[in-house]
Amino acid sequence: MYTLNKPHIKHNQKPLERINQLLWLKVLIHCLSISPLLYIYAQAFTGQLLGDPVDILIHFTGIGAFNLLLITLCISPLAKKLKASKLMKVRRLLGLYSFFYGVLHLTNFLVFDLQFDWSLFAGEIIKRPYITIGMLAFVMLTLLAITSHNKLKRKMGRQWQSLHNLSYLIVILVSIHFYWSVKSELTTPIFYGGLTLIVLLLRFKKLKVLISSRFTS
Amino acid sequence: MLLKLTSKSSLTEHQVTDENIYHQRRAVLKQLGFLGAGALVAGVSSQSHASWFSGEDKPSFATKALNYKPADNAAGQILTTEKKVTTHNNFYEFGSQKHQPVELSQQFNVKPWQLSISGECDKPFTLDYDELFTRFPLEERIYRLRCVEAWSMVIPWLGFSLASLIKQASPNSKAKYVAFETLYDPEQMPGQANRRLGGGIQYPYTEGLRLDEAMNPLTLLSVGLYGKTLPPQNGAPIRLVVPWKYGFKSIKSIVSIKLVSTPPQTTWNKLAPQEYGFYANVNPMHDHPRWSQASERRISGSSVFSAKRIETLPFNGYGEQVAHLYKGMDLHKYY
Numbered sequence: 001m002y003t004l005n006k007p008h009i010k011h012n013q014k015p016l017e018r019i020n021q022l023l024w025l026k027v028l029i030h031c032l033s034i035s036p037l038l039y040i041y042a043q044a045f046t047g048q049l050l051g052d053p054v055d056i057l058i059h060f061t062g063i064g065a066f067n068l069l070l071i072t073l074c075i076s077p078l079a080k081k082l083k084a085s086k087l088m089k090v091r092r093l094l095g096l097y098s099f100f101y102g103v104l105h106l107t108n109f110l111v112f113d114l115q116f117d118w119s120l121f122a123g124e125i126i127k128r129p130y131i132t133i134g135m136l137a138f139v140m141l142t143l144l145a146i147t148s149h150n151k152l153k154r155k156m157g158r159q160w161q162s163l164h165n166l167s168y169l170i171v172i173l174v175s176i177h178f179y180w181s182v183k184s185e186l187t188t189p190i191f192y193g194g195l196t197l198i199v200l201l202l203r204f205k206k207l208k209v210l211i212s213s214r215f216t217s
Numbered sequence: 218m219l220l221k222l223t224s225k226s227s228l229t230e231h232q233v234t235d236e237n238i239y240h241q242r243r244a245v246l247k248q249l250g251f252l253g254a255g256a257l258v259a260g261v262s263s264q265s266h267a268s269w270f271s272g273e274d275k276p277s278f279a280t281k282a283l284n285y286k287p288a289d290n291a292a293g294q295i296l297t298t299e300k301k302v303t304t305h306n307n308f309y310e311f312g313s314q315k316h317q318p319v320e321l322s323q324q325f326n327v328k329p330w331q332l333s334i335s336g337e338c339d340k341p342f343t344l345d346y347d348e349l350f351t352r353f354p355l356e357e358r359i360y361r362l363r364c365v366e367a368w369s370m371v372i373p374w375l376g377f378s379l380a381s382l383i384k385q386a387s388p389n390s391k392a393k394y395v396a397f398e399t400l401y402d403p404e405q406m407p408g409q410a411n412r413r414l415g416g417g418i419q420y421p422y423t424e425g426l427r428l429d430e431a432m433n434p435l436t437l438l439s440v441g442l443y444g445k446t447l448p449p450q451n452g453a454p455i456r457l458v459v460p461w462k463y464g465f466k467s468i469k470s471i472v473s474i475k476l477v478s479t480p481p482q483t484t485w486n487k488l489a490p491q492e493y494g495f496y497a498n499v500n501p502m503h504d505h506p507r508w509s510q511a512s513e514r515r516i517s518g519s520s521v522f523s524a525k526r527i528e529t530l531p532f533n534g535y536g537e538q539v540a541h542l543y544k545g546m547d548l549h550k551y552y
Binding site: 047048052055115120128180181185 | 417
């Protein structure tokens with residue numbers, strides 16, 4: 001994973017400095033991911049949101065999960081392009097935040113919209129295609145979250161990468177879930193469809209290999 | 218008819234509290250200023266934050282108090298707060314997100330207004346702005362409003378029966394349906410000028426009722442709520458309220474009521490006929506393709522906790538007054 005050629009790092013830069021840079025980046029990601037949630041939930045709980053606070057929470061966490069997923073998928077191509085392999089160290093953190101937003105998205109739906117009507121919840125997952133597809137994406141994302149731990153990654157060996165290649169399928173399912181979920185305003189889901197396409201095109205070579213190997217093996 | 222005019226300074230305690238929260242919120246935001254950063258990784262809150270930094274100088278739409286006969290069934294009813302009723306609106310002409318109508322409609326001009334009643338009738342006529350409040354005596358009606366999106370509110374409307382208006386026009390034998398149309402003015406209604414803001418529906422907004430539905434005593438032409446004229450986000454100056462149907466039938470800011478002989482085209486039915494029908498009677502047995510209609514969130518206030526999921530009733534609980542209109546009709550076919 002590490003390249004031997006690191007022109008951007010000075011000869012005498014201490015390893016501690018490198019770790020610090022990474023730490024700051026991680027701290028930044030934590031802050032930027034948590035603070036909007038604190039803000040929006042505080043507003044929702046105290047009745048300060050105009051419009052429908054339940055819709056707003058569901059949409060905010062859904063779009064947030066989608067944004068974080070897209071960013072996560074950009075890390076590898078970005079690290080390659082900028083020759084900044086250190087960047088890969090934040091990929092898991094971003095991926096887990098995407099999962100976290102996904103958990104909140106689902107929880108908002110169950111708790112504030114359906115208000116713990118479990119049979120309605122189960123029924124809607126089965127009956128509504130956009131929810132079925134969203135649930136599928138969520139289950140896959142959960143598998144990725146569970147297996148993100150270093151120990152499990154080592155144990156799984158090559159299979160770990162195969163499983164985590166599901167992230168490309170997940171982002172496609174999420175964009176369809178979004179598109180099918182809207183009532184009439186299609187501009188935003190179409191825009192996100194475009195972003196999804198771009199992110200997939202960034203990995204065109206890798207995906208080509210993946211898909212062709214699926215058909216030959 | 219005497220119309221009381223209250224000055225803007227005579228605010229109720231309820232409104233004063235809201236203003237404090239309004240200013241607090243802006244102060245906090247200005248200090249933290251992390252919206253830009255937050256937008257990077259998470260979705261930006263859909264609230265129109267830009268307006269918070271400029272809105273201080275622009276006056277709010279001025280409503281005025283009305284004289285009316287109060288409802289006799291007010292006891293025991295849990296009304297949705299006035300703040301909620303006026304800040305949670307589907308009125309795509311002013312933006313398709315529910316917080317946008319209150320934010321973007323405060324400059325809406327309702328004077329002069331022309332409501333024309335025409336079509337298959339012997340005595341077509343037009344009402345100007347003042348006549349909306351003076352032609353017919355006003356009464357308060359507390360109705361449940363059930364949105365097709367499976368949420369509902371309880372609202373004290375002010376108005377008069379649509380039947381009174383239609384009777385004055387003397388419909389002839391060819392009149393079988395009533396067609397309604399909202400104002401078309403893209404300069405005043407930003408959702409009509411911008412497709413994304415306007416939610417992708419065709420304008421002007423149109424709706425329709427069968428003549429017997431229009432003549433039913435429940436069908437209300439509303440010119441006010443909570444004792445005052447309608448704020449623009451609720452459909453000023455005059456709107457329809459058909460409480461046994463999904464909310465999208467209750468067309469807002471009406472300029473034309475026309476008696477016609479064939480079923481009129483309606484906006485949501487044009488956009489998605491498999492999702493929104495002409496009749497749109499509240500029916501817990503007939504699901505929307507994308508969600509269940511068997512239950513709804515009854516909203517009483519602004520917090521995320523101020524709602525209760527309850528069973529949806531056929532005809533929104535108004536079956537006693539309207540079920541007979543649909544005798545023998547397959548309500549799965551005519552949804």
